[in-house]
Amino acid sequence: MKADRIFNFNAGPAALPLPVLETIQESFLNFAGSGMSITEISHRSKWFDDVINDAVARVKRILKLDDRYHVLFVQGGASMQFCMAPMNLLGAGDTADYVNTGTWSTKAIKEAEIQGKSIKVVASSEDRNFAYIPEGIAFTPDAVYAHITSNNTIKGTQWAGFPETGGAPLVADMSSDIFSRPLEMEKFGLIYAGAQKNMGPAGVCLVIIREDLLARTPKTIPTMLRYSTFAEKNSMYNTPPCFAVYTVQLVLKWLEETIGGLEKMAALNRQKAALLYDHMDQSDFYRGTADKGSRSLMNVTFRLPSEELEKAFVAEATENGLGGLKGHRSVGGCRASIYNPTPLAAVEALLDFMKTFERKNG
Numbered sequence: 001m002k003a004d005r006i007f008n009f010n011a012g013p014a015a016l017p018l019p020v021l022e023t024i025q026e027s028f029l030n031f032a033g034s035g036m037s038i039t040e041i042s043h044r045s046k047w048f049d050d051v052i053n054d055a056v057a058r059v060k061r062i063l064k065l066d067d068r069y070h071v072l073f074v075q076g077g078a079s080m081q082f083c084m085a086p087m088n089l090l091g092a093g094d095t096a097d098y099v100n101t102g103t104w105s106t107k108a109i110k111e112a113e114i115q116g117k118s119i120k121v122v123a124s125s126e127d128r129n130f131a132y133i134p135e136g137i138a139f140t141p142d143a144v145y146a147h148i149t150s151n152n153t154i155k156g157t158q159w160a161g162f163p164e165t166g167g168a169p170l171v172a173d174m175s176s177d178i179f180s181r182p183l184e185m186e187k188f189g190l191i192y193a194g195a196q197k198n199m200g201p202a203g204v205c206l207v208i209i210r211e212d213l214l215a216r217t218p219k220t221i222p223t224m225l226r227y228s229t230f231a232e233k234n235s236m237y238n239t240p241p242c243f244a245v246y247t248v249q250l251v252l253k254w255l256e257e258t259i260g261g262l263e264k265m266a267a268l269n270r271q272k273a274a275l276l277y278d279h280m281d282q283s284d285f286y287r288g289t290a291d292k293g294s295r296s297l298m299n300v301t302f303r304l305p306s307e308e309l310e311k312a313f314v315a316e317a318t319e320n321g322l323g324g325l326k327g328h329r330s331v332g333g334c335r336a337s338i339y340n341p342t343p344l345a346a347v348e349a350l351l352d353f354m355k356t357f358e359r360k361n362g
């Protein structure tokens, strides 16, 4: 770690791999020998073509996508996808299923309802403040899609495996766990993920869409809200967020070449999360807020014996170079976001701090 940088546990925007930031710094004034910054070049240039094409190729390679899947870069964040997905995929007479597992699912449901789309909430874990992922869900056989939030950033839960829907393709908000583990792509018709948790800076949202769902895009909705517009123009119908796409490209390169791909990434993520959960499980001082079988490997949410202790914990951690540990106000307590870029050393430092704090205050 660089002397003046902290261990960053922010939920999003979140930590990026240090080598990626260094590459950006080194190349910032003169990108690829152009004599210009990546923020100054034309998106119609060969330089940017190379960036976006390489980013797309890496997404396809990392997730082993077959030719039916299109990779798009869209603005408006994951929140825009809450409205774009139903707008593009649900016509008159169509229906979709939604599973409500937290704050972001709730918002996705709301955006479909605002448009008057026919959707059905087939399961919810709201009865216990979204502390678990529902099981044994009865999906609607002829639904156009089934929407889930793969990782619940705020509540600290994650789908450990993905449900059998009986036919409907999954549409998944993967903003906070995309590229954290291999996926059985067969189950997915559409995946979207805002970049700023697990793969880049804010300003771009990755969309992966299968051709049968892409074909549903109606011509009667605004051009900029159609998936087909992005697919036909390689995400460059209008000016794309060049800097954000470039950073995503570098993070994916890091994932492939430095980490060694998704299997290795997943193993590292399991190792990091286990350090914290194993300690919590044998401690009376720290208490996880998510049910054991539903725990997120990305966002570890926990409480201390009192709110005063939680405040002191966050403050002392900050003094010790461990930032971003305050929990979301809807859950309270503490949250350690340990996305792909968070190094093992950061988690080890946090664990040491947790043990010391417990000894002094337990």
Ligand SMILES: *Cc1c(COP(=O)(O)O)cnc(C)c1O
Pocket (backbone or CB within 6 Å): 012, 076, 077, 078, 079, 080, 104, 149, 151, 152, 153, 173, 174, 175, 176, 194, 195, 197
């Ligand atoms: C952060 C987050 C969002 C919102 O993303 P924006 O890019 O800010 O719109 C949506 N879903 C999940 C799961 C998130 O973690």
